[in-house]
Amino acid sequence: EVQLVESGGGLVQPGGSLRVSCAASGLTVSSNYMNWVRQAPGKGLEWVSVIYSGGNIYYADSVKGRFTISRDNSKNTLYLQMNSLRAEDTAVYYCAKGGDGYNFAFDFWGQGTLVTVSS
Amino acid sequence: QSALTQPRSVSGSPGQSVTISCTGTSTDVGGYNYVSWYQQHPGEAPKLMIYDVTKRPSGVPDRFSGSKSGNTASLTISGLQADDEADYYCCSYAGRYIVIFGGGTKLAVL
Numbered sequence: 001e002v003q004l005v006e007s008g009g010g011l012v013q014p015g016g017s018l019r020v021s022c023a024a025s026g027l028t029v030s031s032n033y034m035n036w037v038r039q040a041p042g043k044g045l046e047w048v049s050v051i052y053s054g055g056n057i058y059y060a061d062s063v064k065g066r067f068t069i070s071r072d073n074s075k076n077t078l079y080l081q082m083n084s085l086r087a088e089d090t091a092v093y094y095c096a097k098g099g100d101g102y103n104f105a106f107d108f109w110g111q112g113t114l115v116t117v118s119s
Numbered sequence: 120q121s122a123l124t125q126p127r128s129v130s131g132s133p134g135q136s137v138t139i140s141c142t143g144t145s146t147d148v149g150g151y152n153y154v155s156w157y158q159q160h161p162g163e164a165p166k167l168m169i170y171d172v173t174k175r176p177s178g179v180p181d182r183f184s185g186s187k188s189g190n191t192a193s194l195t196i197s198g199l200q201a202d203d204e205a206d207y208y209c210c211s212y213a214g215r216y217i218v219i220f221g222g223g224t225k226l227a228v229l
Contacts, residue, residue: 037165037220044122044223045157045165045208050216058216094164104212105155105170112164 002026002108004095009113016085020113022078022095027108030073033098035106036080038091046091049080050098063089085117123148123209123221130227136197139224141209142190147219149190153212156185156194159223160205168207169194196226204228 008020022034036048049059049069057069068081078095092112099107124142131137141148141156148154154172157165167176169185172192182197192211196203209221 045159045210045220046122047210047218047220056216060217096165099167099170099176102155102167102170102174102176103153104218105153105167105210106157106165107167107170107176109164109166 002097004097004108004110006093006095006110006113009093009115011116011118012085013119014086014117016117017081017083018085018115019079019081020093020115022080022110024076024078024095024097027097029071029076029078032100034069034071034078035096035098036069036078037094037096037106037109038089039094039112040088040091043091048093051078082115085115087117089115090117091115121219123211123219125207125209125221125224127222128225128227130229131196131199132229133199133201135199136195137199137226139194139196139207139209139226141192141194141211141221143192143211143213143219144190147211147213148187148192150214151212152187154185154187154192155210156183157208157210158203158205159208165208199228201228 003025033052066084094112096106097108156169159165
């Protein structure tokens with residue numbers, strides 16, 4: 001059974017940094033294209049970043065230059081390093097697996113971790 | 120990277136059908152057959168309902184169907200059930216390995 005478990009969320013001041021993690025079981029992170037998707041409180045979904053099995057990485061314009069996606073194959077874990085955080089980055093951050101044969105669609109999601117950027 | 124346009128809310132009675140629209144541009148919805156739809160109940164993670172415009176993942180009832188015409192994609196739910204009450208989001212590939220979501224539609228089953 002595929003499970004994605006996010007952790008590392010919390011309260012951080014504007015301009016600060018935080019790293020959230022997504023521990024995977026039932027799948028191999030390095031063999032899939034893994035994404036981060038966020039949802040501000042009471043708002044819609046926003047795609048943030050993707051890392052492909054081959055290592056190619058892409059970001060939404062809203063986070064480019066501030067966020068870094070990575071993975072640790074030995075721990076089967078996906079990460080999102082977030083720097084220069086702003087109030088508008090406040091959201092639940094979900095990791096989501098890209099579906100095999102599903103073009104740019106996400107077939108498994110974690111339960112999310114809340115990141116709050118506030119002074 | 121502007122969000123796709125969805126109606127804020129739709130409603131229907133049990134047993135009826137509803138359609139949720141998702142309007143983009145020729146550089147996203149209209150340019151690729153890579154539209155997906157997600158159902159999200161309060162406090163839960165999204166669930167994939169439709170991918171590649173019309174395809175259903177295993178386990179999704181055939182009451183859910185997708186289509187596309189030009190720059191607008193649609194999700195139709197037939198035989199509405201109480202548990203269909205949720206938020207629904209469309210999503211489209213927008214080129215350069217970027218995907219964008221719609222603003223979401225709240226479905227009320229009256």
